[in-house]
Amino acid sequence: MRIGGIEAGGTKIICGIGNEKGQIEKKISFPTESPEIVFEKINQFFAGEQLDALGVGTFGPIDVNRKSATYGYITSTPKPGWKNIDVLGELKKQFNMPIGFDTDVNGAALAEATWGSAQGLNSCVYYTVGTGVGVGVFVEGSLVHGLLHPEAGHIPVKRHPADSFEGFCPYHKDCLEGVAAGPAIEKRFGVKGHELGKEHEAWQLEAYYLGQALVSTILLLSPERIILGGGVMHQEQLFPLIREQVRSTLNGYVQHQMILEQIDQYIIPPALGDDAGLCGALALGLQEYKAGR
Amino acid sequence: MRIGGIEAGGTKIICGIGNEKGQIEKKISFPTESPEIVFEKINQFFAGEQLDALGVGTFGPIDVNRKSATYGYITSTPKPGWKNIDVLGELKKQFNMPIGFDTDVNGAALAEATWGSAQGLNSCVYYTVGTGVGVGVFVEGSLVHGLLHPEAGHIPVKRHPADSFEGFCPYHKDCLEGVAAGPAIEKRFGVKGHELGKEHEAWQLEAYYLGQALVSTILLLSPERIILGGGVMHQEQLFPLIREQVRSTLNGYVQHQMILEQIDQYIIPPALGDDAGLCGALALGLQEYKAGR
Numbered sequence: 001m002r003i004g005g006i007e008a009g010g011t012k013i014i015c016g017i018g019n020e021k022g023q024i025e026k027k028i029s030f031p032t033e034s035p036e037i038v039f040e041k042i043n044q045f046f047a048g049e050q051l052d053a054l055g056v057g058t059f060g061p062i063d064v065n066r067k068s069a070t071y072g073y074i075t076s077t078p079k080p081g082w083k084n085i086d087v088l089g090e091l092k093k094q095f096n097m098p099i100g101f102d103t104d105v106n107g108a109a110l111a112e113a114t115w116g117s118a119q120g121l122n123s124c125v126y127y128t129v130g131t132g133v134g135v136g137v138f139v140e141g142s143l144v145h146g147l148l149h150p151e152a153g154h155i156p157v158k159r160h161p162a163d164s165f166e167g168f169c170p171y172h173k174d175c176l177e178g179v180a181a182g183p184a185i186e187k188r189f190g191v192k193g194h195e196l197g198k199e200h201e202a203w204q205l206e207a208y209y210l211g212q213a214l215v216s217t218i219l220l221l222s223p224e225r226i227i228l229g230g231g232v233m234h235q236e237q238l239f240p241l242i243r244e245q246v247r248s249t250l251n252g253y254v255q256h257q258m259i260l261e262q263i264d265q266y267i268i269p270p271a272l273g274d275d276a277g278l279c280g281a282l283a284l285g286l287q288e289y290k291a292g293r
Numbered sequence: 294m295r296i297g298g299i300e301a302g303g304t305k306i307i308c309g310i311g312n313e314k315g316q317i318e319k320k321i322s323f324p325t326e327s328p329e330i331v332f333e334k335i336n337q338f339f340a341g342e343q344l345d346a347l348g349v350g351t352f353g354p355i356d357v358n359r360k361s362a363t364y365g366y367i368t369s370t371p372k373p374g375w376k377n378i379d380v381l382g383e384l385k386k387q388f389n390m391p392i393g394f395d396t397d398v399n400g401a402a403l404a405e406a407t408w409g410s411a412q413g414l415n416s417c418v419y420y421t422v423g424t425g426v427g428v429g430v431f432v433e434g435s436l437v438h439g440l441l442h443p444e445a446g447h448i449p450v451k452r453h454p455a456d457s458f459e460g461f462c463p464y465h466k467d468c469l470e471g472v473a474a475g476p477a478i479e480k481r482f483g484v485k486g487h488e489l490g491k492e493h494e495a496w497q498l499e500a501y502y503l504g505q506a507l508v509s510t511i512l513l514l515s516p517e518r519i520i521l522g523g524g525v526m527h528q529e530q531l532f533p534l535i536r537e538q539v540r541s542t543l544n545g546y547v548q549h550q551m552i553l554e555q556i557d558q559y560i561i562p563p564a565l566g567d568d569a570g571l572c573g574a575l576a577l578g579l580q581e582y583k584a585g586r
Binding site for chain 1: 354368430441443444445447448452465509510517549551
């Protein structure tokens with residue numbers, strides 16, 4: 001099979017072609033300019049390619065309700081020019097094939113369950129921690145949509161007693177994203193995270209907030225794997241700190257060996273690394289193809 | 294159809310017989326004594342009845358993993374005599390029919406999605422707030438299990454600045470259950486909740502904590518309905534307070550009319566009322582029957 005993938009982020013778009021094993025044959029990236037320019041570049045990249053399916057994993061919020069009149073739209077984004085844009089409709093004009101459409105993070109969760117760290121499992125949650133915090137949720141073999149789609153970057157968190165930073169989320173100030181995304185580290189300490197030493201107190205704070213969010217995730221959803229990706233998670237010293245935070249907060253309540261004994265195999269980095277997003281788009285295309293839509 | 298249902302709570306067991314419409318024909322209840330006595334009474338109640346299926350919604354933690362050697366067991370409960378009890382195995386000795394088995398709260402969520410407040414929807418979350426806080430989760434048409442099953446009564450919550458009560462959860466002190474279950478109200482104010490006036494500050498505190506948990510639930514799972522049952526939720530003045538807490542905390546972030554305009558139809562009491570638990574057991578039996586197991 002040959003599957004086209006489009007990973008649409010707020011700052012750049014990655015287009016690629018891969019197969020049903022998640023292997024990428026070629027890819028390009030370009031900035032997220034106006035929709036006109038972006039769709040033109042997408043059409044150019046895929047022009048003349050023989051494809052079986054296409055998948056799109058995009059920034060949001062988006063409409064993923066197949067019964068909705070605006071299914072396939074990017075909806076209420078603050079990004080200039082991208083509000084109420086019919087992404088799926090534009091692609092359907094050019095590409096006569098199954099086209100999968102979901103959030104970038106739902107795509108990444110599906111890719112990890114299809115080819116990566118959660119392969120063969122019935123559930124996983126994918127967190128990306130970078131300029132924002134995004135969450136993809138795969139439960140009982142399905143990506144979660146519901147009313148809209150998960151937006152767990154914005155869940156409330158208890159404040160660390162030693163943290164006086166007010167938080168930077170324009171909606172909630174000190175929600176998870178407001179205190180734990182990359183900009184929170186930079187605003188709190190005056191330099192970017194990767195300029196801080198591995199022993200800096202920033203990482204303990206970061207683990208406090210992310211660990212707390214994972215505890216809520218475990219208690220609400222009981223996922224079989226939790227995968228943490230994104231730029232901030234390149235700080236590998238965070239993983240043991242987060243696992244310890246989760247264990248100490250749960251305090252033995254969830255009696256399962258993955259948490260009690262094997263937490264280093266439970267809270268893990270993405271197996272697909274920096275290709276998780278593009279693989280997510282491929283996985284969405286593959287899923288749509290298999291569903292016969 | 295005739296379906297048997299067993300709602301097994303920590304203090305009492307309810308057995309009943311109903312049909313595929315969730316209509317209850319007859320029921321009895323008795324205290325949760327030793328497993329020997331309980332199984333004997335269950336056998337007596339159903340003896341000679343013509344049934345198509347049986348469903349069990351039980352207190353936990355339980356093993357709901359069909360591939361596990363202890364599938365159908367109540368596992369690590371502190372309740373004397375009930376640790377590592379093979380509930381499903383005991384029932385299978387007596388009843389040769391499909392037997393559904395899940396948590397009482399997952400059963401209640403399924404019943405509300407089958408016959409109640411979430412009828413026809415693809416997702417709902419059921420909270421029961423009483424001597425503890427239990428949560429059942431139905432997502433994309435399936436009850437959520439994953440690693441174990443949801444235990445969202447214990448998620449971390451931000452403390453209300455005016456609340457000095459330390460919390461009573463033996464594992465986490467001031468998790469949701471520790472500050473918002475019935476005993477927290479009693480320990481904080483010295484009398485049971487139903488003895489406090491409807492204007493008492495207790496209800497504002499209660500709404501602060503429950504509203505916060507619902508915000509996390511909405512952001513992580515995006516359920517199409519949230520149903521709040523249990524003894525504490527008989528205090529109907531809580532519903533508008535909780536809805537307001539959810540709306541003000543989300544602060545317009547989730548752009549969906551169910552939250553922005555129709556939140557009084559979104560966060561609601563169980564349609565099945567005090568029969569939600571028994572109907573849950575019937576729904577679990579019906580689900581097992583339909584799955585042809």
